[in-house]
Amino acid sequence: MPDTLMNRETMQALSKRVLAMSSADETRVNITSAASGNTRFAAGDITTSGDVDNTLISITSTVDGRRASTTTNLIDDASLKRAVDTALRLAKLSPRDPELVPELGPQQYQDVIASNSDVSNLGATARARAVEQLITATRSPGGAMPIDPASLFVAGFLEANGTADCVATSKGLFAYHASTDVSLSCTARTPDGTGSGYASSGGRSWTSIDPSALGRRAAQKAFASRNPVAIEPGRYTVILEPRAVADFIPGLVGSLNARSADEGRSAFSRKGGGTKIGEKIVDERVTLLSDPFDPDLLGQPFDTDGLPLKRVVWIENGVLKNLAYSRFWAQKQGVEPTGGAGGGFGRNPAGLKLTGGSKSVDQLIAETPRGVLVTHFFYIRSLDQRTVLLTGLTRDGTFLIENGKISKSIKNFRWNDSPLLSLARLADIGKPEPIEAGLVMPALKINDFTFSSLSDAV
Amino acid sequence: MTSRRDFLRTTALGAVAIAGTAGFTHAARAESLLRKSHGDSGDPMANEIALAAIQAAKDAGASYSDARVGRYRRQFVAAREHQITGVSDSESFGIGVRAVVNGAWGFAATRDVSRAGAVRVAQEAVQVARAAHTVQRTPVVLAPTPAVTGTWRTPVQQDPIDIPIEDKVALLLAANEAALKVPGVRFANSGLALLREEKTLATTDGTLVTQTFIRVGPSFTVTAIGDGDFQSYTEELAPRGSGWEYITALDMPGNAPKWAALAAEKLTARSVDVGRYDLILDPTNLWLTIHESVGHPTELDRARGYEANYAGTSFVAPPEKMMGKLKYGSRLMNIQADRVQQDSLSQCAWDDEGVAAESWMLIKDGVFHDYQTVRDQAPAIASLNGVNHSHGCSFADSWDSVQFQRMPNVSLLPGEHDSTIDDIIADTDRGIVIKNRGSWSIDQQRYNFQFSGQVFYEVKKGKITGMLKDVAYQARTPDFWSSMDMIGGKRSYWLGGTFSDGKGQPGQSSSVSHGCVPARFRQVNIINTARSV
Numbered sequence: 006m007p008d009t010l011m012n013r014e015t016m017q018a019l020s021k022r023v024l025a026m027s028s029a030d031e032t033r034v035n036i037t038s039a040a041s042g043n044t045r046f047a048a049g050d051i052t053t054s055g056d057v058d059n060t061l062i063s064i065t066s067t068v069d070g071r072r073a074s075t076t077t078n079l080i081d082d083a084s085l086k087r088a089v090d091t092a093l094r095l096a097k098l099s100p101r102d103p104e105l106v107p108e109l110g111p112q113q114y115q116d117v118i119a120s121n122s123d124v125s126n127l128g129a130t131a132r133a134r135a136v137e138q139l140i141t142a143t144r145s146p147g148g149a150m151p152i153d154p155a156s157l158f159v160a161g162f163l164e165a166n167g168t169a170d171c172v173a174t175s176k177g178l179f180a181y182h183a184s185t186d187v188s189l190s191c192t193a194r195t196p197d198g199t200g201s202g203y204a205s206s207g208g209r210s211w212t213s214i215d216p217s218a219l220g221r222r223a224a225q226k227a228f229a230s231r232n233p234v235a236i237e238p239g240r241y242t243v244i245l246e247p248r249a250v251a252d253f254i255p256g257l258v259g260s261l262n263a264r265s266a267d268e269g270r271s272a273f274s275r276k277g278g279g280t281k282i283g284e285k286i287v288d289e290r291v292t293l294l295s296d297p298f299d300p301d302l303l304g305q306p307f308d309t310d311g312l313p314l315k316r317v318v319w320i321e322n323g324v325l326k327n328l329a330y331s332r333f334w335a336q337k338q339g340v341e342p343t344g345g346a347g348g349g350f351g352r353n354p355a356g357l358k359l360t361g362g363s364k365s366v367d368q369l370i371a372e373t374p375r376g377v378l379v380t381h382f383f384y385i386r387s388l389d390q391r392t393v394l395l396t397g398l399t400r401d402g403t404f405l406i407e408n409g410k411i412s413k414s415i416k417n418f419r420w421n422d423s424p425l426l427s428l429a430r431l432a433d434i435g436k437p438e439p440i441e442a443g444l445v446m447p448a449l450k451i452n453d454f455t456f457s458s459l460s461d462a463v
Numbered sequence: 464m465t466s467r468r469d470f471l472r473t474t475a476l477g478a479v480a481i482a483g484t485a486g487f488t489h490a491a492r493a494e495s496l497l498r499k500s501h502g503d504s505g506d507p508m509a510n511e512i513a514l515a516a517i518q519a520a521k522d523a524g525a526s527y528s529d530a531r532v533g534r535y536r537r538q539f540v541a542a543r544e545h546q547i548t549g550v551s552d553s554e555s556f557g558i559g560v561r562a563v564v565n566g567a568w569g570f571a572a573t574r575d576v577s578r579a580g581a582v583r584v585a586q587e588a589v590q591v592a593r594a595a596h597t598v599q600r601t602p603v604v605l606a607p608t609p610a611v612t613g614t615w616r617t618p619v620q621q622d623p624i625d626i627p628i629e630d631k632v633a634l635l636l637a638a639n640e641a642a643l644k645v646p647g648v649r650f651a652n653s654g655l656a657l658l659r660e661e662k663t664l665a666t667t668d669g670t671l672v673t674q675t676f677i678r679v680g681p682s683f684t685v686t687a688i689g690d691g692d693f694q695s696y697t698e699e700l701a702p703r704g705s706g707w708e709y710i711t712a713l714d715m716p717g718n719a720p721k722w723a724a725l726a727a728e729k730l731t732a733r734s735v736d737v738g739r740y741d742l743i744l745d746p747t748n749l750w751l752t753i754h755e756s757v758g759h760p761t762e763l764d765r766a767r768g769y770e771a772n773y774a775g776t777s778f779v780a781p782p783e784k785m786m787g788k789l790k791y792g793s794r795l796m797n798i799q800a801d802r803v804q805q806d807s808l809s810q811c812a813w814d815d816e817g818v819a820a821e822s823w824m825l826i827k828d829g830v831f832h833d834y835q836t837v838r839d840q841a842p843a844i845a846s847l848n849g850v851n852h853s854h855g856c857s858f859a860d861s862w863d864s865v866q867f868q869r870m871p872n873v874s875l876l877p878g879e880h881d882s883t884i885d886d887i888i889a890d891t892d893r894g895i896v897i898k899n900r901g902s903w904s905i906d907q908q909r910y911n912f913q914f915s916g917q918v919f920y921e922v923k924k925g926k927i928t929g930m931l932k933d934v935a936y937q938a939r940t941p942d943f944w945s946s947m948d949m950i951g952g953k954r955s956y957w958l959g960g961t962f963s964d965g966k967g968q969p970g971q972s973s974s975v976s977h978g979c980v981p982a983r984f985r986q987v988n989i990i991n992t993a994r995s996v
Contacts, residue, residue: 009573044595045968047769051595055570056587057863059557076553078574088554095550098628100636103546129569129594137598160771162968192772198780201771268650270686270693383775384904388915388935391693392994396913396935398906419904419911419937423994457990458937461778462908 009058010125010167011038013181019062019080020173026089029066029096031108032175035309037061040125040167044132047160049140054129066092067108070101106332109311110176117182119303119442120167123211124185127165135163135189135216142220143193151228152195159223161191165211172311180307186442187211191219192401193227194463200414201463202226203380203401205248207441209303226380226402233414235459236405242376242432243454244369244406249399250449251440252382254293254359256395257424261319263328263338272393272425273328281325287428289323290362295355301437301445302356308344314355317343320428329353354443361434361447369435369450371409376450377418378404378411393425398460417463418456427451505614505663505673512581513665516560519585521667525562525592527605528585529666531815532558532576533862536624541654542635544643550628557862560585564592566602568839572863606841606853608818610669615812617677618805619706623657626707631655637716638683642723647687647730651723653715656680656702656962662815662862670817678704678808678974680962683715685723689730694932696726696917699747699899701959702974703806725918732932735919735991741894742936742987743887746951748897748916749875750959750977756940757791757798758873758977760909761825762856763834767843774966775907778940779831782844789831792944795982797876798826800835802855807872807976808960815866818855825873829944837868860971867967874958874978881952884981890949894922895934895989900959902935902992913937915992933993943984951980 011019020034037060044054062085065074073095077088139161144154169183188207194200204222206214245253265271266280273281296316297304307313310332318326327343335342344355370378380402388394399417406412427449435448513530520528534556541549558581559572569592571584639651660676680702686695698718703709744752759777764770766780779785801822802809811820816838824832833848837857845851859866888896901915919931960976 041969043969046598047771048601048767050600051567051598052769053568053570053865053867054591054595055572055865056591057559057572059555059572059574059863061555063553073550073552075551076555078555078557091552095552095628098632099547099550100632102548104548129591130597133594133598140598158768158771160768162772164969190772194768194771194776203772269688270650270695276691383907386902386904388902388992389933389994390695394992394994396902396904398904398911400907417906417911419906419913421913421990421992426994458911458913458988460906460911461939462775462906462910 010040010183011060011169016169016171016181017179020171020179023062023064023085023089024173024175026086027064027066027093027175029068029093031067033065033108034173035063036171038169041165042127042129042132043162043164044129044136045162046136049159051133051136054132056129062088064088064092066096067105068093068096070105071096071099072102072105073099104333106336108174108176109178111178112180112311112313114180114306114313115298117297117303117306119184119209121185121210124165124187125167127187127211132163139191139216139220142217143224146221146224148225149228151231154224156196157224157227158194158196159191161189163189170305172307172309174311178311180311182305182307184303184305185209187214188441189214189216189219191223193223195227195231199233199463200227200231201401202230208439209442229404230402230414233403233416235416238418238456238458240453240455242373243451244366244373244376244378245449245451246366246380247438247440247446247448248381249379250359250446251444252385253424254446255357256385257393258353258357260390260393261328263330264334266328267338270390272391273325280328282328284325285323286325287320287323287425288431290431290434291320291323291428292318292360293320294318294358295353296358297355299356299358301439302358302443304356304443305354308354312342312344314344356443358437358445359447361437364433364435366435366448369433369448370406370411373406373450374408376406377415378406388421393423394421395423396421417460419458419460420455421457422455427454505671509663509673510665510671512558512576512578513663514671515578516558516581516585517665517667519582520560520562520589523586523589525564525589527563527667528561529664529816530558530560530581530585531859531862532663534661535861536659538624538657539654540628540631540635542639543652544639544650545636547632555861558584559859559862559865560588561865562588562592563603564589565596567592567596567599568603569595570865603839604842605838606851608668608816608838608852611813611817611819612671613812614673616675617704617810619677621707622659622677623679623707623710624659634715638719641716641719642685645720645723645727647689647727648685648723649688650686652684654682655710664815664817666817668817672813672817674811674813676704676811677706678702679707679710681710681713681715683719683722685726687726687730692730694726694729696722696729697899698722699959702808702962703958703960704808704810705806728930729918729932732930734993735931735934735989737989737991739986740989741891742984743884743891743894743896743922743981744984745884745896745898745981746955746957746979747899747959749979749982751900751903752914753873753875753977753979754975755903755905756909756912756943757825758870761834762868762870763836763840763844764868766834767840770966773968778908778910782834782847785831786844786847787830787832790829791826791831791941792829793947794829795878795947795950796826796829796944797824799874799876800825800854800871802871804872804958804976804978807958808974809872809976814855814857815859816853816857818853818857820855823854835868835871840868858973860973864971869966869973870964870975872976872978875980875982877953877956877980878950881954883951883955887949887951887981887983888922888927889925891922891983892924895931896920896922896927897934910939912940933991935990935992937988937990943987946985946987947982948985949983951982955980
């Protein structure tokens with residue numbers, strides 16, 4: 006990865022340079038400096054590998070109650086001045102924004118140490134070595150090997166990122182945060198095209214990732230999933246592995262928006278007006294939170310406005326405790342802003358954690374007389390915002406559980422179900438596991454999950 | 464070295480637009496038009512830096528290298544109800560260099576577009592390739608392509624970036640204003656995404672080209688609130704490789720009341736009864752079904768497993784069992800791939816490997832014919848299709864992304880009879896008409912899909928009898944396309960598209976258009992998407 010990441014002092018100096026150029030009533034500067042390295046592989050070969058560095062500077066100008074922004078990656082004086090002038094010009098040409106909230110002054114931030122040199126030092130050679138290690142492990146995965154493991158088709162991706170973010174305003178605010186994240190995933194497919202297995206791991210540190218273990222796991226799943234049989238679509242008890250839960254639950258987070266709920270266009274709108282805050286909405290074992298200081302998450306402690314982010318518990322013991330309030334909507338409703346008021350499938354910069362129980366996936370399987378085990382999901386899309394109804398497909402390892410054991414590989418399904426309604430039908434909850442940087446999810450056992458049709462895809 | 468302002472000006476003046484390659488023209492025509500712009504030199508500064516980069520890669524031991532200098536301007540304006548929620552303008556400038564060393568790929572990119580930056584990043588790309596070589600078993604082989612020089616620019620009347628921001632703001636607010644006058648309609652969102660991308664490509668094969676792409680993407684959504692219910696309607700305003708004149712022609716303020724009324728009408732629409740219906744898909748809906756169920760599975764890199772870990776593979780594999788053999792759909796199904804259609808998002812003169820744009824058939828009379836290819840994939844099927852060159856599908860979404868196989872325009876060609884959707888409705892006993900894109904999802908081999916829409920109409924005995932809601936159709940790709948028994952003619956051809964087709968790791972987003980005519984599909988499974996909390 007290129008050694009070009011900006012430190013606090015460089016960012017502070019750059020943001021001061023930009024602020025000094027602006028004659029707007031208020032100016033905010035957001036800078037992101039990024040350096041990343043990635044290696045992609047397929048058919049046992051590296052297909053692409055690259056190192057990239059970039060710096061993005063966004064300038065938001067406010068003048069006479071009007072606001073606009075520009076972004077550039079050119080940091081010479083002339084280019085920055087042009088970007089500053091464009092932001093001002095666009096702001097002047099924009100109509101007054103009745104929802105405008107003033108830029109923030111100085112804030113107190115608690116530092117989050119989220120950078121690891123083992124990630125920033127992961128160069129092309131180290132990445133190639135890790136890929137080789139993973140591919141080698143697929144050749145000797147252990148356990149039953151019904152076919153020659155050397156015939157597996159192995160594809161995957163390793164990515165290491167270093168990011169530094171800062172926010173500075175003309176009112177004296179300055180916030181800085183540096184982080185690293187790394188992820189490795191792989192898919193192994195059997196040569197007859199009937200079996201496919203997936204494994205992935207990620208976090209803020211490279212040492213927590215074991216390429217060999219991932220290779221073995223993907224290969225074992227590929228072998229075990231060969232020659233799937235079709236079972237009737239319908240309602241099944243499912244065990245979603247943590248990766249599948251991580252695909253599914255963030256679909257709910259996008260709906261946790263206070264304004265949409267207050268406006269009567271959300272699953273969290275109360276009939277007759279207002280929101281469902283304070284109401285029990287899912288099983289009482291469910292607690293969902295964002296917390297930049299949680300050692301499992303190590304998120305960013307501020308949002309793009311520079312607003313300090315705190316621990317926010319969205320759902321506590323099944324009760325809706327909070328919705329995401331932007332600064333404008335919080336002011337209007339007389340509450341504290343939560344920051345990170347995203348929409349859609351957005352991730353909260355403070356991270357996301359679904360706390361749970363202590364059971365392993367194996368234990369959950371052992372306690373299930375009949376059910377379906379899901380490795381992960383694909384192509385999830387919203388079907389109906391009123392119930393957070395989503396659709397998607399199972400992928401790369403779907404198995405039938407009978408009498409507490411995996412009995413056979415089954416064909417993939419399309420499902421139509423809602424994370425909100427699923428959490429209300431919760432049967433059990435596993436041990437939370439790190440999925441990727443800023444995301445921790447447990448396995449979930451859900452009753453009556455709706456598989457609507459079969460998919461021939463492997 | 465020229466200043467950056469000179470860079471912009473020179474590129475604009477140096478551009479020679481290719482005149483209308485409309486509709487269903489073939490490669491030969493595109494190529495003859497292209498010749499007009501051959502030999503133009505593009506921008507001297509970008510050329511010099513790109514050439515310095517590939518020379519540095521060669522000096523460091525690369526057997527092949529290409530460098531792309533890219534400058535991307537993007538402008539977004541968004542409005543909700545009576546206010547503007549965002550005005551932003553962005554530019555991104557940088558260089559990306561690819562190198563082949565000992566048969567392995569390496570890539571590196573930087574925002575430092577100087578001679579020194581270009582040399583550093585080229586050497587880095589070579590180092591990355593050397594590292595990859597330690598694992599490499601099969602060396603990269605590139606299909607040959609002739610060296611070309613020249614410039615090209617999207618043919619537009621008015622560059623949308625240059626239109627005053629006041630006009631853009633006024634247009635969106637007028638559209639919202641008009642929509643909010645419709646009873647029951649409470650929320651209105653509209654937006655404009657406007658892009659200008661300039662790209663210079665140099666390759667060690669002797670190619671040096673500069674292209675300027677202009678694209679516009681309008682959007683419009685309204686929400687009506689009823690008794691304990693809410694319904695939204697999004698008009699299908701196709702993004703295009705067009706100028707501001709396209710936005711003006713859409714007349715968003717004039718049409719907004721009509722669009723808004725549809726959201727209000729959805730509140731009282733009848734919830735669909737599940738079952739099998741004859742499905743009549745308007746082009747505003749069908750384009751996305753083509754994208755997902757034909758566009759993606761006919762990508763050669765997917766068919767060969769290169770997307771297995773992310774976007775997925777394809778049921779159209781292995782190539783030797785599929786080409787000229789797989790019955791994909793009914794005889795009415797003729798699917799063309801191209802990068803030459805006027806106003807389309809994939810239109811260009813050369814792809815990101817310097818391969819000239821062309822058009823070719825993917826599916827002929829319902830039988831799978833050929834794939835989408837790039838230079839390092841085309842050789843794998845050359846013995847099967849007799850095509851020794853790439854079809855020109857290489858694209859990177861930014862200077863800091865590595866180019867790879869991306870979808871060209873993939874379009875359903877019109878039928879022989881010049882019929883319209885009204886003729887299809889009149890011929891249908893019991894069916895549902897679907898317009899605009901709703902929810903969409905398809906499996907990783909592109910068999911099982913489920914799509915929704917924005918508005919749905921019940922058809923009985925050849926007539927529309929009322930509006931339905933909560934409709935989605937679910938099918939298996941070859942069954943679905945085999946059930947197509949009636950399609951519209953030339954007159955009903957319409958070009959849809961998207962700015963955000965995702966593929967690859969790290970993820971890249973590309974723009975692609977899909978032309979099509981209305982079509983009828985027999986006895987398709989319809990599900991009801993309504994649930995109660």
